[in-house]
Amino acid sequence: MSWDIRALGLLQAEPPTPLIDFPVRAAGIRLLLKDESAQPTGSLRxxxxxxxxxxxxxxxxxxxxxxxxxxxxxxxxxxxxxxxxxxxxxxxxxxxxxxxxxxxxxxxxxxxxxxxxxxxxxxxxxxxxxxxxxxxxxxxAAEHDLAAELFAQVRPDWVVVGAGTGATSATLGRWRRDHAGGPRVAVADPENSAYFPGWTLDAPDYATGMPSRIEGIGRPRMEPGFRPDLVDLVIPVPDAASVAAARHIREVTGLPVGGSSGTALWAALELVERMRERGESGTVVSVLGDAHERHLATCHDDGWAAAKGLDERPHGERLGRISSAGG
The missing domain is CATH 3.40.50.1100 (Rossmann fold)
Incomplete structure (x- = not known):
C-alpha cells in the first residue's frame, strides 16, 4: 500500500458536527448554530x-x-x-x-x-x-466539505459565516451555484477587514492595512481564497457587537465561543430581523467557529473588552430584544 493511499485514508471526513437551535423572537423563522467546536481539534479550521x-x-x-x-x-x-x-x-x-x-x-x-x-x-x-x-x-484556500455535510442535515435559506481565508464562504457559495435552490451565503465581517468594502466596491485588490481584533476572521486585504462572486451578502459587524454576541451564545449554550462566532451570530440575527420585517419565514444557519476555555480571558472578560475599548452593553441589550432567551 502506497504512502499516498494510506494518507488519503487518514483524511476522511469526521462525523457530522451538530446543529443547535437558537431562540429568536420571530414567528416562522428558525435559527440554527452549526457547532464546529465539536471537531477533533475544536474548530472550523x-x-x-x-x-x-x-x-x-x-x-x-x-x-x-x-x-x-x-x-x-x-x-x-x-x-x-x-x-x-x-x-x-x-x-x-x-x-x-x-x-x-x-x-x-x-x-x-x-x-x-x-x-x-x-x-x-x-x-x-x-x-x-x-x-x-x-x-x-x-x-x-482549498475548499472543504462543510457544505455537503450541512445541507445533508438541513436545507436553510441562508448560511452565515465569518471569513478568514475565504475557503468556507467559497465552499458554501460553490455548492449553491452547482445545486439549484441552494441557500444564500452571507459573510459576517468585523471592523478593519477588507472583505466588506472590497465586496461592496467590487475591488479585488482592496486593502485596509489594519489587523482585525476578532480572532480568526477579518483580513487587511482581499485574500485570493475569498470569492466575491460566490457570496450573496457581506454584513459588517461592530467588534463590540461580536463580543456581546459571543457572550450571548455562551449564556444560551454554555459554550465559551470566540469572537468570530459572535460576529456570525450578530449577522445572522440581522438577517432574521430583515426576514421578520418582510413577513418571511425560513431557516438561517450561523456557523459557530470554535469554543475554548482560552476565550474566557478575552471576549468574555470585562477587563479585556475595556482594554480594547469595546463596550458591548448596548449591543447586549439589543440581543435581549431579538433573542427569546433574553428574558
Missing part, C-alpha cells in the same frame, strides 16, 4: 486543514518525511499539527509576535514546533524560507 493536506497529497507535494510549514497564529496551527502527526510528518508553525505559551502549547503538545517572528507581517516570508512544504492557507 479542522476542515480546512484536512482539505489542504488532502490536496497536497494529491498534487504530490507531500511525501514521507516532508516538513509541513504554515504561517499562522491561531486555530489553523492546531488543526494542521493534528493532521501532520497523523501522517507522521514534522510540522512547523511560524507565528507572529513574541512567544505566547497559550498559542504555542496546543501545537507543541501535538508534536509541532512554533517559531515566533517579528514584525508579524514577516511570518509569510519566514515560512517560505523553511525547507519543506508551505501549506499557504491564504494562497491556496
Amino acid at each position: 479542522h476542515r480546512h486543514a484536512r482539505a489542504l493536506f488532502r490536496q497536497a497529497v494529491l498534487d504530490g507535494l507531500l511525501a514521507e518525511g516532508t516538513t509541513v510549514v504554515e504561517a499562522t497564529g491561531g486555530n489553523a496551527a492546531v488543526s494542521q499539527a493534528w493532521y501532520a502527526r497523523r501522517l507522521g510528518l514534522p510540522y512547523i508553525a511560524i507565528m507572529p509576535g513574541t512567544r505566547a505559551d497559550g498559542r504555542a502549547r496546543p501545537v507543541e503538545e501535538l508534536g509541532g514546533e512554533c517559531r515566533f517572528v517579528t514584525p508579524p507581517v514577516a511570518i509569510y516570508d519566514a515560512a517560505r524560507q523553511v525547507e519543506g512544504h508551505f501549506l499557504d492557507q491564504f494562497g491556496r
Whole structure:
C-alpha cells in the first residue's frame, strides 16, 4: 500500500458536527448554530486543514518525511499539527509576535514546533524560507466539505459565516451555484477587514492595512481564497457587537465561543430581523467557529473588552430584544 493511499485514508471526513437551535423572537423563522467546536481539534479550521493536506497529497507535494510549514497564529496551527502527526510528518508553525505559551502549547503538545517572528507581517516570508512544504492557507484556500455535510442535515435559506481565508464562504457559495435552490451565503465581517468594502466596491485588490481584533476572521486585504462572486451578502459587524454576541451564545449554550462566532451570530440575527420585517419565514444557519476555555480571558472578560475599548452593553441589550432567551 502506497504512502499516498494510506494518507488519503487518514483524511476522511469526521462525523457530522451538530446543529443547535437558537431562540429568536420571530414567528416562522428558525435559527440554527452549526457547532464546529465539536471537531477533533475544536474548530472550523479542522476542515480546512484536512482539505489542504488532502490536496497536497494529491498534487504530490507531500511525501514521507516532508516538513509541513504554515504561517499562522491561531486555530489553523492546531488543526494542521493534528493532521501532520497523523501522517507522521514534522510540522512547523511560524507565528507572529513574541512567544505566547497559550498559542504555542496546543501545537507543541501535538508534536509541532512554533517559531515566533517579528514584525508579524514577516511570518509569510519566514515560512517560505523553511525547507519543506508551505501549506499557504491564504494562497491556496482549498475548499472543504462543510457544505455537503450541512445541507445533508438541513436545507436553510441562508448560511452565515465569518471569513478568514475565504475557503468556507467559497465552499458554501460553490455548492449553491452547482445545486439549484441552494441557500444564500452571507459573510459576517468585523471592523478593519477588507472583505466588506472590497465586496461592496467590487475591488479585488482592496486593502485596509489594519489587523482585525476578532480572532480568526477579518483580513487587511482581499485574500485570493475569498470569492466575491460566490457570496450573496457581506454584513459588517461592530467588534463590540461580536463580543456581546459571543457572550450571548455562551449564556444560551454554555459554550465559551470566540469572537468570530459572535460576529456570525450578530449577522445572522440581522438577517432574521430583515426576514421578520418582510413577513418571511425560513431557516438561517450561523456557523459557530470554535469554543475554548482560552476565550474566557478575552471576549468574555470585562477587563479585556475595556482594554480594547469595546463596550458591548448596548449591543447586549439589543440581543435581549431579538433573542427569546433574553428574558
